[in-house]
Structures are given as C-alpha cells and as structure tokens.
Amino acid sequence: MNTDKTTHFMPKNQYTEVSKEITEFVDKYTQDNIGNNANIIIKTFDANHNRWFHIVPFMEDCKGYAEALMRYCIAVDNQPTYESLQKLSSYISEFENYNLAHHAYRKDLYYSLGIAWHRLGKIYDKFAIEAFKKYIFYLLGLSSHTSYSPICYSFRKCTTYLYQSLALEQLNLSSPCTFNDPFDSPIISLLDKNDEIAMLIKSAYLDCVKISCFVSNVMQPFHEDGNILGEIVRNKRKQEDNTSEEFQNELMWAHYADYHRGICIKYHFPNSLTSLYSEPGTSVKYFRDVQYKDDLSVLTEKDSITIEDAFFAKSKAWKYENELRLILCDPNSTGLYDSIDIPNCIEAIYFGVNCANKDIKVIREIMKNKELITKQERIVNDKRETVETRTPISFYQMEFDSKKFGSLIAKKLQ
Structure with missing residues (x-):
C-alpha cells in the first residue's frame, strides 16, 4: 500500500x-x-x-x-x-x-x-x-491473452444469410453446441450430465459464449517458451512443410464452401475488434489458435478443464483446417447466435471453381462500394500520428492448376 x-x-x-x-x-x-x-x-x-x-x-x-x-x-x-x-x-x-x-x-x-x-x-x-x-x-x-490483428480466411456457402452479412458488414458467431463435431469445444459435452449445477452453467454457456471460426496458416504471436517476459514469436507457420496459401486449401473448399460452389473471404481485422479484461456491462472478444491433440477422451474424464481445452482443442483429424477462433463472451446475450459489426475489414473474396455466375454477380454488386481500411501508427516529427489506408476489395476466381493435380490457383478478376 x-x-x-x-x-x-x-x-x-x-x-x-x-x-x-x-x-x-x-x-x-x-x-x-x-x-x-x-x-x-x-x-x-x-x-x-x-x-x-x-x-x-x-x-x-x-x-x-x-x-x-x-x-x-x-x-x-x-x-x-x-x-x-x-x-x-x-x-x-x-x-x-x-x-x-x-x-x-x-x-x-x-x-x-x-x-x-x-x-x-x-x-x-x-x-x-x-x-x-x-x-x-x-x-x-x-x-484472454492477445489483441493482435490477424489476417485470416473464412470459407462460406452462397446463401441469403451470407449476402446479408456482407451487405451489413457483420460477422456471425454461434454457440459451440451448433458445431458439427461433438468433440468440438468439449466444455458442452463435459457439462452434459445429470447434475443440476452443471446444467445451469451449460445454459449460461449456451447463452453468452459465441464463436466464429477462421483459417490462418500463421500462428498468432506468442511468447517464446511461454515466458511472458520472453521474446514474442511472430509469423511462425503452423505447418512448416505446407507453403500453400489459405485460399488454396482444397479440403476447406470441399467441406465448408459447398464443394467449391461457395466463396473464401480474406479478412484483415483491426486490434479494436478485440476487447480484453473488459469492465462490467461489456463483452470479452479475442482470437486464439486451435490446438490439435492426439487424445481428447481425457477431456471428458476431468472434473475441470482449462479454457484452452474447453474451447480451443480439436482432434488431430482436423489439423488440415489450421483453425483460428474468435470467441465472444457477452453476459447480456441470449440465444445460440450473435453478430458483431466489422466495417471495412474484408480485403479480398475468392470465388470457388464451381461458383455460379449469378452468385458472383450478386456478391460483386453488394461489395462494389466497400473497401478495406487499415490504420497504422507512426512517429512524424516526434509526434505520433495514425495513417489510414483505403484499398478496394480484390476479387479472384479459383481454378484447378493444370500443372499440379489437386492444386488450386487464383486468377484476379477485373
């Protein structure tokens, strides 16, 4: 004192x-x-x-x-x-x-x-x-441990739901209980037992915790050896032997973009999207990489698990996804779905090999007056100033690489 x-x-x-x-x-x-x-x-x-x-x-x-x-x-x-x-x-x-x-x-x-x-x-x-x-x-x-601004990707089907989110410049998040893998976010299955307190906590989780999933081949910056005072490691690839870009992930196109009929969105999020250690009446939002584990059965045998295991652990069978998650906790939220505003955060859109011309036309019309805005601080004449850069959204058409079977390339559209 x-x-x-x-x-x-x-x-x-x-x-x-x-x-x-x-x-x-x-x-x-x-x-x-x-x-x-x-x-x-x-x-x-x-x-x-x-x-x-x-x-x-x-x-x-x-x-x-x-x-x-x-x-x-x-x-x-x-x-x-x-x-x-x-x-x-x-x-x-x-x-x-x-x-x-x-x-x-x-x-x-x-x-x-x-x-x-x-x-x-x-x-x-x-x-x-x-x-x-x-x-x-x-x-x-x-x-929560990071407020870094990631560049990441999302594979989507072409639906009215997608069109609406693009027009409103919103990001949709959903409760972990809506995910297709029962081992995804094990906290839900861990609380799914005949215990009244556990069921009440589960109800609270389903209301206030929402997640949005992305692809990023680069790890979020982290402290070397876990030492908070150590050097921060940046730009480390999740799979060193895989040098392809996120939008070239053929399995993601097949599984999450309607068999190449959908799109892949490239986001560039600002630091301001995240909110760490928020005060009462606000929400917590932060990014964290998914960790892929050999054996997830141990998670259901514990009386308690870490937040990392609860929301950011998946089987190694999903390792090809290189998943990055944005988690949102809002104690005032209800229901299984939520959305947040993300104005001027889209850098590019990639149309799948089999994406219909009508979907390409609709999406380009929706996005025609939108742009990516990034901000960077710099020192000029001993004064800190913020430099704003505005960039038109780029559009690409995916094609199968004729020189390498099973590979994809992106052709920029005018």
Whole structure:
C-alpha cells in the first residue's frame, strides 16, 4: 500500500483500524468454520459493510475486502433467503464496479452467487444462470491473452444469410453446441450430465459464449517458451512443410464452401475488434489458435478443464483446417447466435471453381462500394500520428492448376 496516497485521502489511523478489522474477520472465519458461524458472519459483515467498503479505493489489490466478501457469500449460501441473496447481489455488484477489483475474485463471487440462488429453489434458477454468465465472463476474461490483428480466411456457402452479412458488414458467431463435431469445444459435452449445477452453467454457456471460426496458416504471436517476459514469436507457420496459401486449401473448399460452389473471404481485422479484461456491462472478444491433440477422451474424464481445452482443442483429424477462433463472451446475450459489426475489414473474396455466375454477380454488386481500411501508427516529427489506408476489395476466381493435380490457383478478376 502507498501510505502517502492513503494519508492524502483518508486519515492513516482510520485506514489502519478498518483494515485491521477486515484482516481479523478474514483470519477468524476460515473455509472450515464458516458453516458453524454463518449467522455471526452475516451479522458482522452487514453491520460493518459501509465502513469496510469505504476503504476499498485505498487498497492496492482489494484482497482483504474481497476475502471478507467471499466469506460472507459462503455464509449466505449456507442459509439463503430471497432478501439475503438480493443484498449479497448488491454487495457483489458494488465490488464488481470498482475498477481495481481483480477478475479472479469477481469470478469466484459470481460462481458462489449462482450456486446460492439455485440452492434457494428452482424458481430462482434464472437468477442463478445470470450469475453464472458473469462467472463465465470473468473466467474467459482471465484467459484472454492477445489483441493482435490477424489476417485470416473464412470459407462460406452462397446463401441469403451470407449476402446479408456482407451487405451489413457483420460477422456471425454461434454457440459451440451448433458445431458439427461433438468433440468440438468439449466444455458442452463435459457439462452434459445429470447434475443440476452443471446444467445451469451449460445454459449460461449456451447463452453468452459465441464463436466464429477462421483459417490462418500463421500462428498468432506468442511468447517464446511461454515466458511472458520472453521474446514474442511472430509469423511462425503452423505447418512448416505446407507453403500453400489459405485460399488454396482444397479440403476447406470441399467441406465448408459447398464443394467449391461457395466463396473464401480474406479478412484483415483491426486490434479494436478485440476487447480484453473488459469492465462490467461489456463483452470479452479475442482470437486464439486451435490446438490439435492426439487424445481428447481425457477431456471428458476431468472434473475441470482449462479454457484452452474447453474451447480451443480439436482432434488431430482436423489439423488440415489450421483453425483460428474468435470467441465472444457477452453476459447480456441470449440465444445460440450473435453478430458483431466489422466495417471495412474484408480485403479480398475468392470465388470457388464451381461458383455460379449469378452468385458472383450478386456478391460483386453488394461489395462494389466497400473497401478495406487499415490504420497504422507512426512517429512524424516526434509526434505520433495514425495513417489510414483505403484499398478496394480484390476479387479472384479459383481454378484447378493444370500443372499440379489437386492444386488450386487464383486468377484476379477485373
């Protein structure tokens, strides 16, 4: 703690006195004895809440107050009433809105609140699901790790749904439960069991977590050897022996672009698309590469799994996809689908070998007045300025390479 700051805003002796009370409260009531002392814990915390919370802005990490609030939360969970849970919810929301409150505490508090609402009765499960959404929001916020702007590709069928997303310049995302591979995003199958809490958390996941899938042959930048202080590795290919471009992936054309009748979109996303460690009322969005594993059965045998395994793990049978995912967690979202605005993020469109002329015509008409806008910061005369570049969208027609069986080439259209 910075004592100078504390003295400036609050008398030092007052801070020391209140901080000591909180520490004694936390030390006195441990995980083992909360159940037997639930009444006194609730009464003590309620009686001192205003004084104790008053010093939170002067605490560097809020740890003391957060630990006290966690003990109060567990005590309420032991004998929940509608009134006590309403009060607990207000305390957690108050703490959540303090910007230095650590995500880990927010996550644990909302998890405990969700369990407490369910314990009160099934008629309150809607409150439990809302609390679990916040738990998931902070869980994913803790795991977000990159705001880099990727260049990536998406293979699509030519449908009215596609035309609409191109016209509106929107990106569509869907719940992992809609994916065609049951081992894709194992968190859903892991929670699909005869356990009421697990099913409520699953409902929360289905509402607030959406994913959009892309292809990128280049890994997202990462720290060498996992050391956050180490050198950042950039432009490393996922398969060193594969030098073809993403739009030349014949299997992707066959599986995801309607047997070459669809299109491949090249995106260039800005850093601003992602949002890391967001504050209450916002969403978390970030990119992460899919990891391909030999054995995924172990995932369903664990009581808990990492976020990487939950949403970014697939069987090695899918390795040819070189998948990159954008994950969105919005605790205010409902339903299996969502969309976000992505103006001026398309760099090129590749039409499949068998793409119908009418689809080519419609898509080019939709995109004729749109362009890619990229921004880059540079130093000019010791001042930082942003340079904006506008580029017309390029169109290509895919053809089979007559010189190499099974290969594709792209011919630029005028």
